[in-house]
Amino acid sequence: MSETDEVLLSVRNLYVEFATDDGLVSAVNDLSYDLKRGKTLAIVGESGSGKSVSSMALMGLVAGMNAKVSGEVYFDGQQLIGADPESVRKLRGDRMAMIFQDPLSSLHPFFRIGDQLVEAVQVHHDIDKKQAQVRVKAMLERVGIPDVDQRMNEYPHQLSGGMRQRVMIGMSLINNPELLIADEPTTALDVTVQAQILELLKDLQKEFGTAIILITHDLGVVADMADEVVVMYGGSAVEHAPVREIFYEPAMPYTWGLIASIPQISAKNAHLDPIPGNPPSLINLPSGCVFAPRCAFKQLVGDDLCEHERPQLSLISLEHASRCHLTENQRTDIRRARLIGRQK
Amino acid sequence: MLMVFMLTILSIVTFLLFNAVPTDPARLTCGKTCSPATIEANRIRLGLDQPLITQYLEWIKGIFAGRTYGSGTATFNCDAPCLGYSFRNGEQVTDMIVTSLPVTIYLALGAFVLWMVGGISTGIYAARKKGKWQDRAIMGVTLVGYSLPVFFIGILMLIFVVVRWNILPYPSYVGPNVDTLQFLQTMILPWISLAILYAAYYTRLTRSQMLDTMSEDYIRTARAKGLPEKIVLRKHALRAGLTPIVTSAGLDLAGLLGGAVITEYIFGLPGLGRLAIGAVTEYDLPTITATTLVAATFVIVANIVVDLLYAAIDPRVRLQ
């Protein structure tokens, strides 16, 4: 599939709520984004920001967790929310696939590598085991597994972490999906291996034209991979922009905090500026801006607006939206004063 | 090798346990007006006058090579594997075990199949319906089943199914090759009574194992692959939760093979459990020793089999 501007995935007003003993947890609040074929969208945020849950929800993987999902998710024009679970299951692993943070726990410890991939092929294709094995072997070779014949007969614990993630990637791409959700794919890996895996993902994306949702908290990875970025906080998107904009003209205090906390090797006077406070409880969200309790700039906004009124996700430019009560001028002044983003 | 070692230790412990008791086994071989000389004669005849170590070696020798009891014209042979001679029954212990063991094996295996199939499938069902009324109903029923003593279930079944409703004839054990129908009619209630007890436990065990493994990452992976829920449960989740089930199953089966005393008694099954309990009430030392050894051997063998099964189930165990 060649690169086109065609939208593959369209998420509109997605809500995910969990009923727990402590109350209703609003894990995802009104999330919307589009992903074009062959492109990479990074979803960035702390743990608990809803970035993983939103992706699981659109894959139909939050069923059985007492979850209530509402909104609209169109995959290649097909509405997934509220659809027959069987039709969504048929998409999973075939046209949309997913890889996870910890490849050791994500691969079944009791089954051979080869068999786990063969199973992934056979569940969506009516072919015999031999043919499936041929396909698996080719894929494993493609993702860079040496001695494939031997490895196919091995179990996950016999492989190194990097190899395991290559296997996971191979397994997710085996049916040539149009969408790959990569949930923190390199977090559990050594730094050197991280780079290799990212490189592999990029190569494969080019080769197969796969659209990727990259879920991460690592802005370095974002810079390397993403075309577009959604920053999530407290279950909502707080900023949504092309990758360059996020780094050059981040538009709200939480994003500033994220960028400021990247260790910059070149910076002499490093502003290692972690965001104070804790992530919000998703039970009984405040009526004002979700980030307000940790925001250092809320006093710049008059009338305690940040405490009372939740800001809308509003466009700053054609492709850049953010959720903040600060004015454009206030933001520019702050960025300048604090040396955030590109200095004009 | 380990097994041989364990069995040796076991045989010594079993032998000492029952032969070093503060009761004179020779005294028990004759009736109330027994003279000391008679006791002495029987002591010699049974080799009980020998030191314990000699008695033990003689006993072990009997198991492998057979032995001869008594002296003069009153001798008799006990062929290998000779587990001793039961003075109270006037029979060789090996013969008694050989006749009673198959009964216990039929009983244990039949019940085992019933409870494993019933318990595991119900457990999976309950796990799938977690929190719904089906799950709650199953959990309630199993709690009751689990807390009912086996003799209660057995007697209840006998009195209702057999005595009141005449659904089955009175239990009367025959070998399956003698009269298959009667065998099945006799065994079905003991199978069910034993199975109810164990199935209740295995339902709960399977359910909790399933729920534990359902939150594992590889189950999420299996779902992400697009596997139907049935396969996710039965292949991926069950396989991962199988280890504790196999452990319990192996040991429970071994325990039953050593004799299901109460069930055998209630249903009049001439199995190992009845043999053992009869031996205990009559203080028939050779039989007590032998039945204990057989039962303990089952447990040791079961442990080894369970270990082998672990390796078959979990490749991580195999390679370490």
Next chain:
Amino acid sequence: MNKTTNIRFGVGVASVALLLSACSSKSDNNSQSGTAGGTLYILTAAEQILHLDPQRNYTGEDLAFASGFLNRTLTQYAMTKDNNAASQIQADLATDTGTASDGGKTWEFTLRDGVKWEDGKPVTCADVAYGVSRTFATDVITDGPTYAISLLDIPKADGVSEYPGPYKASAAQQTLFDKAVVCDGNKLTFNLGAPTADFNYAVTLSAFAPVRKDADTGERYDDSVLSNGPYKIASYVKNSKLVLVRNDQWSKDTDPIRPAFPDSIEYVFSIAQPLLTQRLMKDSGKDAMAISPDGVDPTQLAVIFGDAKYTNRRLNDYDPYVRYIAINTKKVPNVKHRQAMLAALNRADLRKIAGGKYAGDDADGVVKPNIGQDYAATGLWDGLLGEAIPDTGNVALAKKLIAESGEKFPNPIVFDYGQSPTADKSASAIVAAMARAGIVVKPNPIEVGAYYGVVLDPAKQGSLSAGGWGPDWSNASTVLPELFTPGGGFNLSQFDDKAFTAESDAAKAIADRVEQAAAWQALNVKAAELALVIPTRFGKEQRIQGSMVQGAYIWGPYGSYPYGALSVSQ
């Protein structure tokens, strides 16, 4: 009820008052009514009959069964519901009930003509002699009564017979036996070591029954006895069933005792309670033709004895046993101390724990009323010890007796008993009752199977031991000397008193039965006064049988069904 106690208690309850008139009051056995044919079923929880081998059989129920169907004896009791009549012996294999001479040292029996083994060969005098000789092979023939050894005139060294039994006797040793048991044609003479007035009662035990030498398989004979009775073994599978069919070599003409009504007998094993009682209560199909020696499931007693529909199918009568707590006189030598324990005990509590009214009556000695003339009330609880002792105990008397003893009470008192839930409760009750008089009892539960092995060992026995005893035949000679003399086989009291033993020996030798009975009665009172045991209960048993079973009652001599006389209606 309990068929598997370690020590077999003897059997026999009868009034020997009628002994002397036995020959004159010839009962007419043809008057026994019953329906011929059919099958009689016997249901039991046991896995087998403990011993069919006549020389090893020593359980009342099994003796009645085997003697009624398979193993005939020289004399046998009449099969009748009336205890006095039942206690009279009748000629069985012999033509009369034996002739004593030499003051009771020599007994002669004449064998009946025409009695055959199941294979058609005649039962000879030599067969009887051989059977009797087997008792001496004590290493093979276990569990049986050893009266042949103690009574026959064969030299003993240290209480051990010089004759080792037929299996390993030398020619010289065999001569010893052949001199004591002499065959002359069909005349059989027993030469005894001491005058034994009631030897012709002793031979009712199947230990004196014939066994044919060429059929003797030693230990294995237990499972395959050669029958000379009305039935023979068709099949015997332990844990399953024993089937008896008619012995076509048996003839009614040569057997005045056994009516032999059914065509076959099926003894069905391994039917546990409560199913067994439920089946008999339901009374359907073959179970209507069934009896059970096991007794009624205790939980059903109230139903069976409360509902009129069971009236004709239930039995509640004395079993052969007296239950008591033996007091070890070696450990409690002071008679006042022993008497104090008698006074302190709450017998009512013990009977309540044992099953209330179904467990039996308050006992006043070790001789039970159903033995006949040897029994007379001892007055033990009515002032024999100075004051009346109600069945709840007389604590004041107990304290007074201890005070009078002039010694400190030898606390603590160890109480041995065979462990069971009921026995545990009884032990607690004993501890509580004794404590009222300042007596400290320490219960010592012993595994049932090992119980008698422990308490019969003087080195291991405690101060109190639970016990039970029944006579081997209807003479207190099988009770008082057995329990209270050093030569007795069940002297749990460890009593060794020269005067008492001399009196007992003298009583044994009294030829006049009425005089002898008086002597036993006096000795029984003496034993009670010496507080050698605390008698607690004259036991009773309860049974239920199928509605088609005819002639069922508790047969006095064995405390069992009268097996040989049972029949089933068609």
